[in-house]
Amino acid sequence: MNGSFSRTWGRLTESMLFLPTAALLLILIADFFLIPGFFSIQLKGGHLYGNLIDILVHGSPTMILAMGMTLVIATGGVDLSVGAIMAITSSVACVMINPTIVGMNLTDPQKFINDPQYTWAPLWAVIVVPMVIATLCGLWNGVLVAYGRIQPMVATLVLMIAGRGIAQLITNAIQIIIFNDTYAFIGNGYILLPFSLYVAVAVFIGAWLLTRRTSIGVFIESVGINYRSSFYSGINEKKIKLFAYGFCGFCAGIAGLIVTSNIRTSDANQIGMYTELDAILAVVIGGTLLGTGGRFSLMGSAIGALVLQTTITSMLSFGVPASAVIAVKALVVIAVVLLYAEQVKGFVRRLGSSSLRRETAQ
């Protein structure tokens, strides 16, 4: 029985999900004792409210970004441009709803403000076109990295910097306010739970099916671990990288739509600011190795995004001022770096076997 305990402990601690799940549980347990009523959830007018719901809502853009980022990091790269891509998406979407701002002459400009259903381009196009553009942005990164052989960090830095400029150009550097209620539903709507949460779950399931029900997932891992062996095995490394960056752009597009819809504004300067760092952090917490790539876990990244958001929400509920929360994030980074060091991992693994040895000695 002791042997089986040690074996189960070993298997548990070696799983990629062990650390992120343990971290999430630890934070929640701390919340349970420190913040009264943290877990209470109320039903008001058919909507669920509560801290836990807030975590899921505010965490969903990061979760969506983290899906794409996971694949990019697994190939051994990184994408710094997702925040900028979000800004571009939001600008495009807003201009398509209300193009008066860019000098288009319309018969009744007031209609945009007075009619909550009016939009210049049809709503499906307002959603599809920005996503296509976001995907193209991602593919651009992929071309630079895979075919241009540019360091991922440098290659995506180009769009990270240029992207916000492009977003400003699209809207003539003006913040467009959106009055269309249907569009606002993406980021604000509720179907018992917030609509954006369903989107996040759909992206997660989609990403999982796309990587794990095809051979793409194992190819991505193989390319990340040893691209030469992969090349000799007949895997097209370039196409795989192109796919990963393209998918990452696509995810950034979705996240961009959610955030714009949520704040009903195209704010090229603020939308998606620092989100690339949150996404990278979520992936790293989830156990995918930054820099080396290889084995990845979408579930780990999703939990990683929740760990991040739970930390922030907990701090805010605990009364930490919002301006200080960034400092807390820095602490999370330090904790992650320490926890994921091989030495600590080995120590945790040995805990199981040494407690076993003590038991047998007695």
Added chain:
Amino acid sequence: MPESDRNIVVMKGIDKSFPGVHALQNVDFSLAKGEIHALVGENGAGKSTLIKILTGVDRADRGTIELDGRVVVVRSPLQAQELGISTVYQEVNLCPNLTVAENILIGRQPSRFGVSVDWKKLNTQAREYLKQLEVQIDVTRPLGSYSVAIQQMAAIARALVVSNAKVLILDEPTSSLTAHETAQLFKVMRKLKSEGIAVVFITHFLDQVYEVSDRVTVLRNGALVGTYPTASLARLELIRLMLGRSITALDDMSAHKIESSQHIKTDALLKADELGLSNSIDPFTLTLHAGEVVGLAGLLGSGRTEVANLLFGVDKPDAGSLTMDGKPVTDFTPAGSIHRGIALCPEDRKVEGIVADLSVRENIILAMQAGLGWFRRIGTKEQYEIADKYIKLLNISTPTADQQIKNLSGGNQQKVILARWLAANPRLLILDEPTRGIDVGTKADIQKLVLSLAEEGKSCIFISSELDEVLRTSHRIVVMRDRSKVTEFSGQVDEQDIMQAIAGSAS
């Protein structure tokens, strides 16, 4: 006993388990001052594990280590060095872009006023140390600009400097050295021995065991078989001890080969016509038939690997043409070759073969899956069936198909890579040094496999530095020298003729 006074290292009752493997079982090992002690055994016999325990990389579950009569606990490689136990690994672990001198003395640089590095002194010291090993080179050049042999000498020099070594462990030091370089290494080993240093020599080359070692310790399946004075142990007896059985399998093979040569088809499967790539390989002409094994013989760097890389599409040729089944080949990529039914088991297993963090199962299906593309995924159940089939067929020793390939021994990793290509079901299998660094038993298995593939009507190119292997398996032998094809032999050939062709007309 005077014998025990001379012992510098005594390891007693060493026991070590890894998940799923009992790597060492109650092994005793002793090392005397001023001896060269060979450590031999098949892959997975436990040689590396024993060394890792002695050097503090791994900790033994049970057993003691005595150094100079005192019981020590070696916690880390650093501590092992402080104790005077130094190791030079198979792959040189130095920094190729630093100078030779920096590599040797890094961490021990002589300084001026305790602040800046005294470069002049650094270089002089490094030169001194290398001189002791009878190597005279420009120590201010980057290490990477020298041959592997010189790099190894630098690694040895470093091992001696850092720790003031009493024990020097050489893990497969000769596997990438030429005969001349090996002789030079042996000279150094004998010199160190005469200075009272105990040298542990791990190798697969039995000739070298007899040439240089005083005693030999044989391990088999994690257990100690015994320690013997090398001079009084007959070679066949040593092989018997390593394998636990006598080898007759290899002798059957030549009959087998003659038998299988009956089945060679007359139509060309693959035809290279003046195919070449400048700065890599001179244009060569080569025809392959179904059911035929063609051996590529030649020294390291003679262009054998370059031929394989062109045929498999790793490199794109800039001269000549390649036809398969009478159709000209235009798509020179590994992916294209896999579609045509060509497989290449590359020379460098670590860099070009294994995907370390993936499981044995995933490594086996990789090429097959790459051939099928992104969206026709092989089902999980089928993946296990394929993996289990090859694990059984090739006798791969792994606890499960889910074990990460990096946890397997070198020979077993090689078998997994072979399985990857067999699973892709190629019509032409190119094997580039498939038997390097693996044990005698596995070597025989691989050679037998090649012949049985030929009998099934498949074609095979067999590249090996070991001439007797090429002779044993090949129906036809192509000799390479200085990056060009020299000549071809078929039918009954004499080893002497081939050696002469390899050496060149001058001899």
